[in-house]
Amino acid sequence: MAKGDDIKLRKKNKSLRKKLAKDPSSTSARVASIIAAKKRRQSGKRRKCQGMCFSLPTQEDPFNETHGKQDISTSKRKSIPPQLKIKKISKDDQVYIDGEKKKRLKQSELKNQQEMSVVGKNLGKGGLQSLGMGVPLSDCPSKFICSCLNTVQNLLVDDGLLDGDQDKFLFFDPWGVEFWKSYFLGNDILESSNNGPSVQQIAWIASTAADSISQKENDGFCFTGPFMLYLVPSSERASKVRSVCRPLKAFGVHTVSLHPGTSVEHQVQGLKSCEPEFVIATPERLKELVLLKAVDISGVSLLVLDGMDNLCNCLDAVKFIKSSINGDPCTIVFQGSSNDSNVEAIQSILRKPFDTLCLDQTKS
Template sequence: MAKGDDAIRRKKNKVNRKKLQKETSNVSARVASIIAAKKSRLSGKRRTCQGMCFSLPTPEDPFNDRYGKMDNRRKETKKLVPSQADSRVSINRDSVQLTKGAPGCNHAKAERQEQKMVKVTNLENEQTISQTIKNVGQKTSVKQGKAKIHLIGKNGAIGAQQGQALENSDCPSKFLILCLNSIQNVLWHDGIFSGEEDKPLFADAWGVEFWKCYSVGKDILETSGACSTMEQIAWMVSTAADSIARKEKEGLSVTGPFLLYLVPSQETATKVQSVCKPLKALGIHAVSLHSGASLDHQIQGLKYCEPEFLVSTPERLLELVSLKAIDTSGVSLLVVDGLESLFKGGNLDIIKSIRQAISANPQTLVFNDCLNYMSVPVVQNLLQGSICRLSLNDSISSQSACIIQSVQVCALEDEKLLQGIQILDQVCGNELGSQLFKVLFVVGKESDFHKLVAATMSKGYFMKANSIWSTSGVKNSKTGPAVFVIDMEHINTYDLGKFEVVIICDFGPSIDYYIDILTRMARCTVNGKLHSFFTIEDAHMAGPLIEILEQCGQAVPEPLRKLCHSSQSMLEH
């Protein structure tokens, strides 16, 4: 009996199923899914999406039921970073715009990318950067406010008042991080970056300290004892670029150079220029001026550009300013790098002239690598008012920078107190009526304390004691300058950073007391003065004191050297 069509079809399907099972048993799940999809297509069962485009099945979706679509619940938002080849970040008062450099670009796509740039789309990454910077800057001694930056609307306008210092926040802005990353990528690619490859620039300890000092708005004295490094330059120029962006968002225009970077040589200017070069793609243009190029060529070049950053040697800049080729009156940030080389080259007077040509009151940063006390007047001319000290070096010379040490040798004990009162008259003579606690007397004997009180009260000084001796019963003046008195044993329990002048009458049992006072006093000024008095009883500490004075570049008085030699000869005999 002949078989019907249904029986033949069933038999054929049974053979195909056995064949399919045999083929898929020896292959992986991915290949089996591809074979299944091919069988489905050959049988005419094409899906709607496969009519226009074809998506390969995956092990998670072997029959392509999701049509190649991704799971939106597990999709991570990526942070948009423009490439330097075909994009440029330009700053205006409303938002950060991404403008395509090539003609005929898709403006709708660029607008969507612009909106993504100003939105906070990656909160976890921002919190990671903030926590990293907080961990790096835990050892800082600079205290600052923590006013947060609030984003208003989709453009993220910053509600800051014009004319004030840089806004403080928990961490640097995203644009500053973008500048640091751009510099790091370019310098690594060129092979001229000396930093660690796995350490990002935004986690640099010095950079975090600098940003905190800069945010306070005070002048900065860098006392590490060396010129700037690539990492330090990157943080300075990135912070300046971020300040320009903030000003333009507030509606202010930067017409002249914002940053003036004075360097001692052409080589240093080239190094700074190489760090600033990656910021050109972000709208920041830097110009390098030095004696390596002709003066006429630089004058013609400055006519056709308005740089935001100006890197120059002092002598060439003074020539251009005298010829009115460039206007530096509106500089907002002044950096003086390599003070020792400038001092040896005789450029200190030129720097003073350049500083006088700036009519504004720029925030100034000085890299003080010069230990000679002769350079202190120049630093005092550049840094006026309250300052922030910045240094990751704990050496005595670094911590005592710009503090003049004066040592006098006395024949008798009574002479120390009399000469100390004379110094007090010289310091406080022009400050009658001031109630600032700027002078500290360090005494070691109760008799000296009573003599000091009797001598100073008659001259109108206000006495204040923070020691084992009390000023109860003493009729203090209400108008005269304040003089703080403390004994040597309790010196470690008091904050010495606010005192500009310290007078040590009794040296103490060890040289460590002197070092402790020297490295803790005058933290917010460059006008610190430490006066101390020596007698024959302190001769055993003359040698260590001379070493400290020489290490700090201070003048060593000849009587102190003689006292040291006499004490050594006595020990030999």
């Protein structure tokens, strides 16, 4: 074939291809799919099977026919274990089950009463036996008091104020149980021991007061002032009492100490920023703050007089403080080593008849 004829044939084929490309109906299915794929690639669109990320074959789909997608129609449902299947209970079976529940409940209540009776026996003289273990558990110190005492004891052991090996649990202190019984009856208390209050005694007083606050708040009562007022003779005794009451902050009970050595302005600002449930103060400083209307003690329910060896020196301040309290608060007085004239002044503050407790007698 001449060179000119070859050129003519190539031009003819080229024009024919262009003609076929312009008319898709005249092309075969294979050629049409190739052309469509080329156009998709050029436009940036791909089919799912042409994606750049491919899933690996699995045992359920070894040929990767589902492309990593789970077929909901053919998926196997998890079988429910036979022990989890709901079983219909007849009326007779239901009566039997309810009877067994009531029986176990009575057994648990009986067990709790037996445990409380063992605690009462371990408390020593008097103990909870004088309350009679046939009475409900509500006539015994509550679990809240036990929680408060445990919290106080744990922190005092960490601070070194109590010996965890030698000292017994605060809940098993016989003086505390006798104090709780008198407080529960609403009687004033005179502590006739020669020494000042111990850490155990302060812990029982603070925990019992915290329990009373919790019970009244559960009944819907709202406190606008301090609940317990603890009068001390010096700032050193105030720091000791505050260290025992400080762990009760975990139960929402805040304590403030008011004593000489700190400016009155600083204490007034502290009282404005805090609403304490417990106030520990010396009589003279508290009287000064009450006259300034920096603290409202009209709603105090528990008054504790600590270290009243020289009550005659501050008797006027104590009487002024008690007259500022509405009603008759429960009063606890630690007599200490007082003379006869001081004893008469102390007894004039207490409501008669009052209970007399002695730490030495409860220990014996």
